[in-house]
Amino acid sequence: MKLNQKNLSIGIGNTVNQNILQIDGNDSNLQSCVLYGNHKDSPRSRLQLESNIDLDDVLIDTSEFKKKLILSQKWIKKAQNKDDFGLPTDDIGSKSCSWSSAGLLWSSWLIDGKTYDWWLKCLRWVISQSNSDNGIPIVIRGDHSITDATAFTLMCSSVECNQFCNAANNMCDWILDMQNNGGWKWRSDAENYNFVSTGLALLSLKVYYNMIGKNKERIGHAIKNGLSFLINNRNLDGGWGGFPDDISRPANTGFVTYVLAAMGQKKQAIESQEYLESKFISSIGWYNSTDRPASHNVTRLGVPYSLIGLSSISSSNKQLLKSGFDILISRFNNGVYELPETVARSWPTRDFIFACSSIIA
Secondary structure, three states: OEOOOOOOEEEEEEOOOOEEEEEEOOOOOOOOEEEEOOOOOOHHHHHOOOOOOOOOOOOOOHHHHHHHHHHHHHHHHHHOOOOOOOOEOOOOOOOEOHHHHHHHHHHHHHHHOOOOHHHHHHHHHHHHOOOOOOOOEOOOEOEOEOHHHHHHHHHHHHHOHHHHHHHHHHHHHHHHHHOEOOEOEOOOOOOOEOHHHHHHHHHHHHHHHHHOOOOHHHHHHHHHHHHHHHHHOOEOOOOOOOOOOOOOOHHHHHHHHHHHHHOOOHHHHHOOHHHHHHOOEOOOEOOOEEEOOOOOOEEEOHHHHHHHHHHOOOOOOHHHHHHHHHHHHHOEEOOEEOOOOOOOOHHHHHHHHHHHHOOOO
């Protein structure tokens, strides 16, 4: 069951200081999507990817989060494989993986908005793995191109567009071509559309348009249709599962809520606040969920994804947020986010950084 459908109409207009996706409709909950404002000296601030929630130091000491993010940055650099400059599939010493590399590169950039020499070398390796269709494979060239990996790589290529503009253009075309019925699948032959993959695709289009500014008409239509797809497929309890008609899950809901907020849909994001807060469990935070797109099991982490969703809503319960971040930090060790149910360190650390960076301007 879904909330009532909304009619959206989007066009992209430019002024000297900002790019806006103007959303017009009868529903007062729909807002314009500001792609960037006046913070031209800071690409990270310009993209408006962090939260504006007011968390005073009594509740959350953001300086401690910044220290942990620096440790994570050092771990990512240390984990880089010396033979090809890729980042590991699971932990230090495992083979390079284009999907985990792209995600870690994007999370690294979110920490300070900088592209280091090791970062650039890794991005070159990821792009070298591009398939003939210009999508990024799950591990290495020849594997299926997947939305998540391509979206992460598109964002990285866009923020370093002086060197990787052509690659970004090609990946943007791939993302746009892969949209169908408003949503994106994990990969083209997957059975179901995937809400987290759709959210990542929308974010990548925002970053690409902000930094490179091409394809504005196609991107405008794609974002309009993508937002409609997400909003129209929200369950009546305010949440999203992995795919349409799936039961709601905190991890998926948290990420989609963040995407709506990042795309300027604050009122729509608030409609999922009650669901996310009601699913908090004091001992564990939020349950993880598992997507199974096209034979792969993909874990969406409940604690970091729910936190970035709630952090994007200014009215969220701040004491609950503190409890959630305390649980998040309790699993942090020497630069990595450790989960007892997996030996992987790469993608959990990526999501840890997402959560922490969402509350640090």
